[in-house]
Every structure is written in C-alpha cells, then in structure tokens.
Amino acid sequence: MYENRCRAGIPPIVHRSLQIPARRPIALPARSSRSGSFRLSSSHATSKPDAKGTPSSETSSIIFSENQPTELPNRVSKLTAWTITPSNMGITRRFTFPTFSAAWRFMSSVAEECKAKRHHPIWSNLYNEVTIEWTTHQPKGLSIKDVEMAEFCDRTADAVGLKKEQIQSTGTANSSEGSHNSSNISGRGDHIVIQKRAMHIPSEAIALKLRRRFGHRR
Ligand SMILES: C[C@H](O)[C@H](O)[C@H]1CNC2=NC(N)=NC(=O)C2=N1
Numbered sequence: 001m002y003e004n005r006c007r008a009g010i011p012p013i014v015h016r017s018l019q020i021p022a023r024r025p026i027a028l029p030a031r032s033s034r035s036g037s038f039r040l041s042s043s044h045a046t047s048k049p050d051a052k053g054t055p056s057s058e059t060s061s062i063i064f065s066e067n068q069p070t071e072l073p074n075r076v077s078k079l080t081a082w083t084i085t086p087s088n089m090g091i092t093r094r095f096t097f098p099t100f101s102a103a104w105r106f107m108s109s110v111a112e113e114c115k116a117k118r119h120h121p122i123w124s125n126l127y128n129e130v131t132i133e134w135t136t137h138q139p140k141g142l143s144i145k146d147v148e149m150a151e152f153c154d155r156t157a158d159a160v161g162l163k164k165e166q167i168q169s170t171g172t173a174n175s176s177e178g179s180h181n182s183s184n185i186s187g188r189g190d191h192i193v194i195q196k197r198a199m200h201i202p203s204e205a206i207a208l209k210l211r212r213r214f215g216h217r218r
Contacts (some may be wrong), residue, residue, distance in 0.1 A: 006093045025142055062076065062084055064143070065140060065143035066139045075147045081154065084148055089135045091150055092134075093150070094129060095130045097162060102161060103130050106156055106157055107125060113156075119148075
C-alpha cells in the first residue's frame with residue numbers, strides 16, 4: 001500500500017490517516033490500526049445543530065508519521081484537551097496559569113524534557129498563557145513523540161497548577177474557556193471549520209474603572 005502510494009505520486013507522509021474532528025477536543029473510539037494505511041470515520045461531538053439547522057460537527061484527517069506504534073490513535077484519543085492543527089499534522093493546546101511565574105515554571109519544565117527527548121515544540125507565551133503545538137518534522141506528521149510530549153505537558157500543567165476559574169483538566173478543552181464564546185468560522189477544503197474562541201470580558205473592577213473614566217455611553 002505504501003509503495004503503491006509512492007508510485008501513485010502521493011507523498012509518503014500520508015501514510016496513515018484517520019477521520020477525526022478538526023479543531024475540536026480529540027475523542028476517538030479506541031481502535032487498533034491495521035498495517036499499512038487506514039482510515040476511520042468518526043463524526044462528532046456537538047449534540048445540536050445550529051440555528052440554521054447546519055450540523056455543527058466536522059471531520060478531517062490526522063496525518064501520522066510513518067512507522068508509528070499501533071497504539072498511537074488510541075493515545076491521541078485520550079488527549080481530549082488538545083485540538084488538531086489546520087495542517088492535520090499536529091496537535092495544539094493553550095494553557096492558562098494563574099501568573100506569569102507559573103507559566104514560566106511550566107515552560108522551564110517542558111524545555112528540560114525537550115532537551116532530554118530531543119523533541120521541540122512550536123510555542124508562544126503571553127503573560128500567563130502558553131500555547132503549544134506538537135508536530136514531527138522527520139518523519140513528517142504526528143508521531144508518538146508528539147503524543148508523549150503532549151501527555152508530559154498535561155501532567156506538568158496539573159503539577160504547576162492551572163488558573164482556578166479555568167481548570168483545564170486533561171478532559172477539558174481550552175477552547176471552551178470562559179462563558180462568553182464566539183465562533184471563528186472558516187472554510188477549509190470540503191468542510192467548514194468552526195473554532196470556538198474565548199472573548200475576554202473585563203472584570204467588574206476594571207469595568208467600574210472604565211465607567212468612572214468614560215462614563216456610561218449609549
Ligand atoms: C536530530 C534531532 O533529534 C531532530 O532534528 C529533532 C529535533 N527536534 C524535533 N522536534 C520536533 N518537534 N520534531 C522533530 O522532528 C524534531 N527533530
């Protein structure tokens with residue numbers, strides 16, 4: 001199959017793919033892979049259609065690196081706080097800590113593990129938030145190393161302590177943070193991607209300051 005794909009001019013990175021919801025918490029049925037390439041279907045998660053009756057579930061394919069252990073899809077399915085990146089070759093999660101110091105402790109600990117495991121993330125930090133993406137450059141795709149590092153991140157974040165109001169246990173997606181969400185909708189190939197995005201609402205104290213300064217406006 002692999003050779004067939006190569007002969008057909010399909011890049012070898014598309015070695016194993018799996019139908020899985022994009023930019024949604026990852027939750028797959030536990031199944032083992034056959035040898036060669038495979039494709040599983042899993043339409044997903046949101047219970048209700050939207051106001052226009054459009055189904056709000058969507059699917060896409062994870063592109064795995066070649067020669068991965070058969071338990072990889074099952075391991076990925078347990079990373080429920082992570083979402084699949086638009087390339088389908090990586091997973092991402094945003095962690096929110098109580099303080100910058102806590103975020104920095106988390107990053108230091110992850111950096112040590114990166115050094116030990118020789119595997120490095122694409123990441124960014126803004127004050128108390130750390131966004132991490134794991135993907136493998138060689139062999140290209142999502143590999144067991146990415147999953148191990150994501151699992152390490154989850155454990156480390158729990159040990160450091162996430163921000164209280166946004167306890168993102170490994171079972172909770174960051175994308176559902178806070179109670180005021182807006183949806184980021186974009187077209188991608190043959191389906192629509194709906195990404196929930198948290199809106200930051202000022203605290204009561206800040207709102208009061210703003211009212212004092214600018215008065216009430218209509
Ligand atoms: C030689 C060294 O182990 C490789 O270049 C490592 C470095 N860190 C890496 N990090 C990530 N995320 N993917 C890789 O493929 C990778 N390769």
